[in-house]
Amino acid sequence: MSGQHRLVYDERIEDAVNRISALLSDSYFLSKRAVSLLLLQEDEDITQLVEATDRSSYEEISSIVEETKQAFDRPLSYVIGLTMHEDALNITERSVTRNRKMRRSFASVLSDLTMHPISGIIILLLVLYFGLYKFVGEFGAGTIVDFLEENIFEGYINPFLTRVFEVLIPWRWLQELFVHEYGVLTLGMRYAIAIILPIVGTFFLVFSIIEDSGYLPRLAMLVDRIFKKIGLNGRAVIPMTLGFGCGTMATIVTRTLESKREKVISTLLLALAIPCSAQLGVILAMLSVSFRALVIWMVFVALSFLLVGFLAARLYPGKKPSFYMEVPPLRIPKISNVLSKTLARMKWYLVEVIPIFLGASVIIWIGNLTGAFNLLVRALHPVMSFVGLPSESAQAFIFGFFRRDYGAAGLYDLQRAGILDIRQILVASTILTLFVPCVAQFAVMIKERGLKTALWIASFVFVFAFAAGAVLNVVLQVTGIL
Amino acid sequence: MTMLKSENREEVVLPLSQLKKGSLAEVLRFDMTDRSTLRKLLSLGIVPGTKIRVVHTFPSYVIEFDSSQIVFDKTIASSIRVRLLDNASLEGAST
Numbered sequence: 001m002s003g004q005h006r007l008v009y010d011e012r013i014e015d016a017v018n019r020i021s022a023l024l025s026d027s028y029f030l031s032k033r034a035v036s037l038l039l040l041q042e043d044e045d046i047t048q049l050v051e052a053t054d055r056s057s058y059e060e061i062s063s064i065v066e067e068t069k070q071a072f073d074r075p076l077s078y079v080i081g082l083t084m085h086e087d088a089l090n091i092t093e094r095s096v097t098r099n100r101k102m103r104r105s106f107a108s109v110l111s112d113l114t115m116h117p118i119s120g121i122i123i124l125l126l127v128l129y130f131g132l133y134k135f136v137g138e139f140g141a142g143t144i145v146d147f148l149e150e151n152i153f154e155g156y157i158n159p160f161l162t163r164v165f166e167v168l169i170p171w172r173w174l175q176e177l178f179v180h181e182y183g184v185l186t187l188g189m190r191y192a193i194a195i196i197l198p199i200v201g202t203f204f205l206v207f208s209i210i211e212d213s214g215y216l217p218r219l220a221m222l223v224d225r226i227f228k229k230i231g232l233n234g235r236a237v238i239p240m241t242l243g244f245g246c247g248t249m250a251t252i253v254t255r256t257l258e259s260k261r262e263k264v265i266s267t268l269l270l271a272l273a274i275p276c277s278a279q280l281g282v283i284l285a286m287l288s289v290s291f292r293a294l295v296i297w298m299v300f301v302a303l304s305f306l307l308v309g310f311l312a313a314r315l316y317p318g319k320k321p322s323f324y325m326e327v328p329p330l331r332i333p334k335i336s337n338v339l340s341k342t343l344a345r346m347k348w349y350l351v352e353v354i355p356i357f358l359g360a361s362v363i364i365w366i367g368n369l370t371g372a373f374n375l376l377v378r379a380l381h382p383v384m385s386f387v388g389l390p391s392e393s394a395q396a397f398i399f400g401f402f403r404r405d406y407g408a409a410g411l412y413d414l415q416r417a418g419i420l421d422i423r424q425i426l427v428a429s430t431i432l433t434l435f436v437p438c439v440a441q442f443a444v445m446i447k448e449r450g451l452k453t454a455l456w457i458a459s460f461v462f463v464f465a466f467a468a469g470a471v472l473n474v475v476l477q478v479t480g481i482l
Numbered sequence: 483m484t485m486l487k488s489e490n491r492e493e494v495v496l497p498l499s500q501l502k503k504g505s506l507a508e509v510l511r512f513d514m515t516d517r518s519t520l521r522k523l524l525s526l527g528i529v530p531g532t533k534i535r536v537v538h539t540f541p542s543y544v545i546e547f548d549s550s551q552i553v554f555d556k557t558i559a560s561s562i563r564v565r566l567l568d569n570a571s572l573e574g575a576s577t
Contacts, residue, residue: 075517081524098549115538115553221542221553228555234542322519322558326526327544327551 005091009037009083013076016040016068023057024050039065041077107330114218114330124219131206132244133284140202141195141281148194158186177365188361192354196278201346203245203277208341212333216241217325224323230309231265231316232257233323239266243274248353248441249345250274251448261318264457267449268312271437272461273305282408283429286415293426293482301433304468356440360402373398387431387469388477389424390414400432402439407432423482427473434465494566498543499559501536507564508533514561523562526552533567 008014020036028035028049038046039061051058072079113119162179169175179186210216216238224234236257243250247270254266275283287294367373373395380394392414400407411428414420420428437445437458445454476482501507509532514520527550528534537551538544543559545552 075520077517077521078524081521082529085524085527085529111551112537115544117541217553221538221544223541224553224555225541233555234553320557322516322555323542324519324522324526324552324554324558327553329551 007083007087009080012068012071013037013040013080016064019064020061023054023061025054027053037080040068041080042075111218111327111330114215115221115327117222120218120222124222127210127215131210132203132280135206136199136202136277137281137284141199141277141285144198144202145195145281148198149190153190153194158190161185173369176369177362182361182364182368184358184361184365188358192350192357195281196357197346197349199277199281200246200349201342204345204349205338205342207242207245208338208345209333210241211341212331212338214328214330217327220323220325221327226306228320228323229313230269230306231313231318231321232262232309233321235321235323235325236262236266239270240274243270243276244280245277246349246353247271247274247276247437248444249348251437251441251444255448259318259321261316262321264316264449264453265309265312267445267453268457268460269305269309271441271445271457272308272434272464273301275301275433276438279408279433282412283433286408286412286425286429289425290422290482293422296476296482297426297430297433300430300468300472304434304464308464353440356443360439364399364402383466387427387466388473389428390419392419393424393428396428397432397435400435400438401442407435423473423476426476426482427469430472431465431469434461434468437461495563496566497560498534498536498545498562498564499539499556501539501564501566503536503539505536506533506567507536508567510563510565512562514558519558523554523558526550528552528562534564 009017017033017036017040020039021032024032024035030038035046035050039050042065050061054061069076114123158179165175165179165183165185169178176183178184181187219241220234220237222234223237227233227236236254238256239250239253242253250270251267254263254270257263257266283297284294287297364373367376376398377391377394380397381391384391384394393411396407396410396414398407399410408429411420411425411432415425442454442458445457449457495510497513498507498509509528509530511530512520512523527548528545532547534545534547536543537546538553542553542555
């Protein structure tokens with residue numbers, strides 16, 4: 001590592017670099033040589049920066065760039081890139097020893113299987129079944145939630161807090177802000193810590209394992225063709241998969257997509273047809289009484305996803321995205337990395353999302369106190385009868401906006417009370433899955449996509465969810481499937 | 483015999499999208515209009531002269547070279563021009 005490694009380019013490029021360097025002022029954070037090379041490669045940021053900084057000599061600089069461009073029949077970024085690549089190859093040739101064993105390892109056989117159209121889909125289904133259904137659904141949303149909720153919160157924390165606030169605050173209406181049925185602490189905190197955190201926590205754990213094993217690029221490879229039909233490309237599997245954990249986080253991750261078109265379409269699909277883990281947990285529990293209902297729900301939501309994606313891609317014209325990705329070797333994830341990523345994501349969840357959820361609890365409290373919710377519930381009665389549901393379910397949908405799983409949990413209560421039959425449960429679960437994202441996700445949609453787009457998406461999703469619910473209800477009644 | 487065969491093959495320039503699974507080829511040039519994709523391919527290490535093996539052609543193209551694998555779609559595959567190599571000539575070239 002002694003001395004500085006210096007790359008020498010083609011004579012004509014070296015000459016241009018020297019001439020441009022002489023014209024540049026000293027005010028750049030990069031060396032003059034680096035700035036000149038970037039100018040020749042027509043790097044947008046640097047070109048703008050130089051145009052603003054060296055106004056007087058900019059014209060001369062751009063004529064040198066133009067002149068040099070004319071001397072080559074390929075873009076200069078390509079010519080320069082090629083030289084860099086050759087140089088990199090020389091360095092690796094000198095310093096890397098390759099193990100020339102050609103034996104096919106188990107990992108490379110498995111890697112091939114994950115990318116084969118048939119075995120790839122079987123592996124995907126296995127990952128979903130064990131990772132999502134068994135671990136997140138049964139262990140996270142079942143075992144851990146039951147323990148935290150029934151033993152810790154209902155057993156100790158909530159009774160304790162209720163007693164404390166009953167002593168501290170003499171007025172019942174103000175006590176209700178903190179404790180009792182809809183209290184910020186007894187309901188908001190309990191939901192966040194005892195129900196949602198274990199579910200998203202186990203999801204983040206599975207997601208980190210999948211991420212570190214190198215499986216995601218292989219999944220991207222499998223779905224690219226389908227995703228192209230809905231205006232996206234294989235790369236979008238990352239936000240879409242994350243959406244099954246937390247739609248709010250996934251909406252932020254759509255930033256990594258290249259074009260505005262892809263960002264808008266994926267934000268729309270996340271808001272519409274990707275149920276988050278919290279919602280999934282409750283919906284799966286409700287539909288578990290009928291396997292047929294579960295299958296219909298899955299197929300119907302998947303079809304809505306494809307249909308809306310397909311239409312969005314037609315209505316929102318733009319450049320077709322191209323798909324390329326490096327496929328890393330399959331690896332066994334390092335436990336320490338997986339754990340630190342999972343913890344970082346859980347911490348993010350606690351810091352970013354919980355305040356919004358607690359805020360939502362306050363709004364629910366105000367809504368109940370002022371009677372605004374009752375008005376809303378009544379306003380929704382015609383919509384409920386339109387989709388064949390009892391009017392009690394309106395409350396679940398309104399709560400569903402504040403917290404997707406509040407809504408699902410509300411329906412769960414109605415089911416247990418025997419108010420809904422299985423067809424109504426299926427219709428209600430489908431509407432709730434498609435229905436507007438939760439408050440936190442909506443807030444992030446505004447932040448990432450702007451108020452106009454977010455409102456447009458939310459109103460479309462609202463109308464589509466109930467229209468789809470009505471269609472499903474009619475189809476179920478006419479065909480008698482359920 | 484092998485010599486003759488590989489000399490004949492050298493004349494065949496075709497888009498990567500026409501290669502079959504398992505074939506070996508050498509990248510000759512890129513016929514793409516999209517400069518950012520071109521730059522990306524370069525940075526992933528696909529340059530003229532790179533010897534590649536086609537690992538998958540469906541649902542997307544996966545190629546292998548040196549010790550990396552890269553996946554891309556059909557549009558990109560059809561804009562990469564390659565020369566088909568057979569096993570013998572590839573081994574001859576890499577040693």
